Amino acid sequence: xxxxxxxxxxxxxxxxxxxxxxxxxxxxxxxxxxxxxxxxxxxxxxxxxxxxxxxxxxxxxxxxxxxxxxxxxxxxxxxxxxxxxxxxxxxxxxxxxxxxxxxxxxxxxxxxxxxxxxxxxxxxxxxxxxxxxxxxxxxxxxxxxxxxxxxxxxxxxxxxxxxxxxxxxxxxxxxxxxxxxxxxxxxxxxxxxxxxxxxxxxxxxxxxxxxxxxxxxxxxxxxxxxxxxxxxxxxxxxxxxxxxxxxxxxxxxxxxxxxxxxxxxxxxxxxxxxxxxxxxxxxxxxxxxxxxxxxxxxxxxxxxxxxxxxxxxxxxxxxxxxxxxxxxxxxxxxxxxxxxxxxxxxxxxxxxxxxxxxxxxxxxxxxxxxxxxxxxxxxxxxxxxxxxxxxxxxxxxxxxxxxxxxxxxxxxxxxxxxxxxxxxxxxxxxxxxx
Numbered sequence: 001x002x003x004x005x006x007x008x009x010x011x012x013x014x015x016x017x018x019x020x021x022x023x024x025x026x027x028x029x030x031x032x033x034x035x036x037x038x039x040x041x042x043x044x045x046x047x048x049x050x051x052x053x054x055x056x057x058x059x060x061x062x063x064x065x066x067x068x069x070x071x072x073x074x075x076x077x078x079x080x081x082x083x084x085x086x087x088x089x090x091x092x093x094x095x096x097x098x099x100x101x102x103x104x105x106x107x108x109x110x111x112x113x114x115x116x117x118x119x120x121x122x123x124x125x126x127x128x129x130x131x132x133x134x135x136x137x138x139x140x141x142x143x144x145x146x147x148x149x150x151x152x153x154x155x156x157x158x159x160x161x162x163x164x165x166x167x168x169x170x171x172x173x174x175x176x177x178x179x180x181x182x183x184x185x186x187x188x189x190x191x192x193x194x195x196x197x198x199x200x201x202x203x204x205x206x207x208x209x210x211x212x213x214x215x216x217x218x219x220x221x222x223x224x225x226x227x228x229x230x231x232x233x234x235x236x237x238x239x240x241x242x243x244x245x246x247x248x249x250x251x252x253x254x255x256x257x258x259x260x261x262x263x264x265x266x267x268x269x270x271x272x273x274x275x276x277x278x279x280x281x282x283x284x285x286x287x288x289x290x291x292x293x294x295x296x297x298x299x300x301x302x303x304x305x306x307x308x309x310x311x312x313x314x315x316x317x318x319x320x321x322x323x324x325x326x327x328x329x330x331x332x333x334x335x336x337x338x339x340x341x342x343x344x345x346x347x348x349x350x351x352x353x354x355x356x357x358x359x360x361x362x363x364x365x366x367x368x369x370x371x372x373x374x375x376x377x378x379x380x381x382x383x384x385x386x387x388x389x390x391x392x393x394x395x396x397x398x399x400x401x402x403x404x405x406x407x408x409x410x411x412x413x414x415x416x417x418x419x420x421x422x423x424x425x426x427x428x429x430x431x432x433x434x
Contacts, residue, residue: 025130028056029131029133030137032134032137033137033407033408033411034140035051037148045403047403047404053112054115067122074366075117075121078366081358082359086114089110089304089356092302095303120134121417127418128385128419131414136172138169138407141404142169143165145404146166167199168388171211179384186218188215189216189383193211196211196215206394210394217374217386223377230376230377234372285340287398289312289341290339290341290342293306301351301353302351304351305351306338306350307337312340316328342399343396343400344405364397366420369420371389371390392409
């Protein structure tokens with residue numbers, strides 16, 4: 001079947017755009033994440049994407065003849081887990097006597113999260129080219145947000161902005177652009193591993209690890225394995241990671257102490273490793289406080305925007321024991337009673353109890369299954385898709401659930417579910433989407 005092209009003529013050159021790229025579904029996948037840089041001060045913060053979401057939901061629901069609403073694998077289970085989280089949030093908030101505004105903000109975030117899952121599953125509909133459009137939109141959104149300093153991050157493009165979204169966005173966009181020349185999955189993997197060194201040089205350690213693992217998965221993986229073989233490989237990878245981590249930490253520590261990455265990185269490393277937690281947890285004292293909070297109220301949590309001044313003070317005391325100079329009279333120490341959490345999983349558990357955590361545990365295993373299918377299944381994928389999937393695993397464990405994550409998380413999860421679906425049977429049963 002011949003592919004139709006729309007020809008766009010420019011003054012000095014011309015290029016062709018596939019007609020299949022200019023469709024309602026593709027444009028929505030692109031603009032939904034892109035509009036996250038527009039912020040409106042309503043119900044906390046309303047995103048431009050939220051406005052488009054509210055317009056799209058009735059369009060998709062009332063046009064079942066055009067949009068595939070029925071055969072969306074995993075969507076029903078995911079919405080069930082979100083629904084359980086919504087109920088758990090209501091119960092925990094009533095029990096904790098949370099403020100009305102905190103209840104409304106949490107419910108709005110959870111209902112829109114469910115809405116984004118529904119919309120992206122239906123729009124993508126098992127096609128990775130549409131998922132790519134969503135990745136491009138989210139990448140541009142993060143870059144624009146940081147350049148315009150919408151979140152108040154400040155800093156330079158290659159400094160804190162690079163760590164918080166810009167670096168990963170540049171990585172994904174570069175891979176998409178270079179795909180024309182890097183035609184094989186292994187060549188894309190080698191490039192990703194090399195590019196990860198840029199992240200390391202810019203002191204974006206987590207981003208380095210995410211990209212290095214994504215590139216390595218593309219270079220050293222092999223396709224054609226069935227589900228149970230992939231489970232065996234996954235267990236082997238986990239065991240090897242546990243064995244290799246102490247060695248990798250020592251090698252990295254020696255390089256930092258030698259001054260290879262500059263004095264600022266050296267000072268930060270020394271501060272984070274003064275205790276017994278190592279570099280991975282030494283910079284995330286919030287996790288220890290989160291575990292204490294979970295131990296106190298494991299079933300129902302502390303309520304949305306969980307507050308406990310005693311636990312908050314314990315957090316700063318822990319940071320002081322690690323060598324950080326805490327200014328106890330500073331505004332950031334005393335202005336809030338929020339319990340510090342630095343994890344999708346622990347944040348949901350501390351706020352809304354075990355049912356909030358269970359959602360993220362389920363998502364973690366779904367995405368992990370998508371990574372294994374993409375690296376070792378019948379139809380392997382490039383680092384373009386492995387990078388965001390590995391990133392969400394990291395975020396579930398080690399990053400706070402920020403404002404825009406309710407849009408970006410569904411995109412990454414839909415990618416994982418699409419890859420899983422394409423690897424259930426022989427690849428000859430599926431058409432190429434890229």
